[in-house]
Amino acid sequence: MTSTAGRAPDAETAKISVAQRAIEQIKTMIAEGELRAGQRLPTERDFAAQLGISRSSIREAIRALTILGVLEIRHGAGVYVTSLRPDDLLETFGVVAEISRGQTLVELLQVRRALESAATAAAAARITDAELAEVRRHLERIGEGGSVEEMVAADRDFHQAIVRAAGNETMAAIVDGLSSMTFRARVWRGHHSSGAVSRLHQEHERIYQALAARDPEAARSTAATHVLEVETWLRANLGDD
Amino acid sequence: MTSTAGRAPDAETAKISVAQRAIEQIKTMIAEGELRAGQRLPTERDFAAQLGISRSSIREAIRALTILGVLEIRHGAGVYVTSLRPDDLLETFGVVAEISRGQTLVELLQVRRALESAATAAAAARITDAELAEVRRHLERIGEGGSVEEMVAADRDFHQAIVRAAGNETMAAIVDGLSSMTFRARVWRGHHSSGAVSRLHQEHERIYQALAARDPEAARSTAATHVLEVETWLRANLGDD
DNA sequence: AACAGCTAATTGGTATGATCACTTGTACTT
DNA sequence: AAGTACAAGTGATCATACCAATTAGCTGTT
Known part of the structure; x- marks a missing residue:
């Protein structure tokens, strides 16, 4: 998880699901500062197209990260990165x-x-x-x-x-x-x-x-x-x- | 039918999403011993029908609980409750x-x-x-x-x-x-x-x-x-x- | 009869499109 | 100028179709 994310793209990520890979990608974007706290993500439709996967899959990834307290969904308004503070991340x-x-x-x-x-x-x-x-x-x-x-x-x-x-x-x-x-x-x-x-x-x-x-x-x-x-x-x- | 009729007219579960309610239901089933460690859940299709929601929604709930280390998905075989031991639950x-x-x-x-x-x-x-x-x-x-x-x-x-x-x-x-x-x-x-x-x-x-x-x-x-x-x-x- | 291999049914994984519900910005009314 | 109504944008849910992995059962051979 920690180590495999940034490296060997094929060896490790080959067998895992599309949604799982999307999760890792988003996590990496956050870890590397590409996505910052409070920032808004592309719409589900755009993001799915951008990653070359279906909307169902990107939704699963987004929901998973929402459960982990990393993302926050606002119905009708968009998906945002949370504050990334401990009380958000440790809710689960x-x-x-x-x-x-x-x-x-x-x-x-x-x-x-x-x-x-x-x-x-x-x-x-x-x-x-x-x-x-x-x-x-x-x-x-x-x-x-x-x-x-x-x-x-x-x-x-x-x-x-x-x-x-x-x-x-x-x-x-x-x-x-x-x-x-x-x-x-x-x-x-x-x-x-x-x-x-x-x-x-x-x-x-x-x-x-x-x-x-x-x-x-x-x-x-x-x-x-x-x-x-x-x-x-x-x-x-x-x-x- | 499953949710609103069975219990109190809760202001809690009124506004939350379908998937979120499904998550709570599954968690409750586990907490109350209705679902035990290692036990298999109904198929996604059956479970969705049973809870009166779509397969997409039950899938989101299942994936969320998988992320939390509560459920385990085996492609082609079914969904199972994990051992519920700390090393499963605390992976996240x-x-x-x-x-x-x-x-x-x-x-x-x-x-x-x-x-x-x-x-x-x-x-x-x-x-x-x-x-x-x-x-x-x-x-x-x-x-x-x-x-x-x-x-x-x-x-x-x-x-x-x-x-x-x-x-x-x-x-x-x-x-x-x-x-x-x-x-x-x-x-x-x-x-x-x-x-x-x-x-x-x-x-x-x-x-x-x-x-x-x-x-x-x-x-x-x-x-x-x-x-x-x-x-x-x-x-x-x-x-x- | 016992076993190996193949086949088909089961079940999760992904994709697509339609439609509903909520939010937000904007134009219109008063 | 303030408030309201509408419309566009975006997530929420659903239904359906098809792909992929697993499992069970059948078939055939030995």
Whole structure:
């Protein structure tokens, strides 16, 4: 993929489909700066003719790259290259979390543990008062109780605000994709039915205190502990799949 | 009939495209176990009729999910659900690394630093003698010199073997996608022209020693230092984009 | 009966053209 | 001058035909 794109045109690309080749061509155009962020592509009809393939094929290529967050389609207006920023490109990452089951969910949480603890530590070192206040607001939303949906949304916003404060958009996009809403809901429901919600509250509070104290090491360990709690819960409830 | 009648009058699925709805339906079928790993889907013609859409549309949906690593198409044989394992689902992750530039590359390295240091620490705690020997082999391949391509391949194999030894396939797949071959080549060429290759060698050696000593903390810090070295180099050479 | 090779049915891949739906710019109306 | 209506451009969907790869079944030989 990386290596074969630019080189030997015949050997590698001979057997793959027309649409696949079109995908590679467009990717190469972007990688080499021929197509830039925000730029408009030729119309489907023109582009198909230009590449010597049918409209069906170029459409498949365009849709594939749209799925990957590289292109954006505006009905009636044309096809454009996205901003190519991490949050565009990593949107599909969430699909993994959505359809993963069993052991893979545990593995995903381990990834989240590594990333979120690093991000929370970084956030502690550079978070602004305004950002910290926002984190506080989400924390209080969680404490207010309410429907599971509201709790889940507040929970996500809490962690998202922290990770964003770390100043690494790429990491934020990945962490965000790692935990789907349906999975978060499962965790909350599970903790609710077992009366363990207070434990989550405590952990959130500790994370906030570490951030407020601008203590990276405390932030790192409290964040890791929090994800680990979810991890442990999941291991004990894997039978539900 | 399939979509609008079956569920709530969702404002969500009202405006999205036919193909997009088909994608969601297939994903839901997989998430709910209606479609299992390795299972075969109806033929394009049957499936299209079943969902009440055209073959073109179902094809777009199928291709999109193929790109995401969820489905696998076998020409003449049918469409199948993949293993749904992380290495299938995260293959597209590499696209981000391929087309990223500038600041995003730095951010990607920071993600890699967090993940690879965690994975290397885990590997130190559980690596087998056989796995350690494999790591050693790749390390010696790097030391032997040779073409840049060979060095790059050996470098990738070295890190890959370590991350795999951590026992988390998901993390391994992500880390693997984080560093494209073209980027690795850039790093090696850059260090070669500045005579700093020996620094990379030293770092690799230290990582290996930490693994051989089964010392997780040493493994964590040596791995982090190594990625940080690349990170620092990149910051100083961002003008090349 | 067992096996090899060929044939035909099955199924995905591509192409084409028609038609629908959305966006945008422009000319017209008020 | 502002707003509206229209028309051109462009993506969305569909239907159909034909090409290409695979698979299963048949045929023929041994």
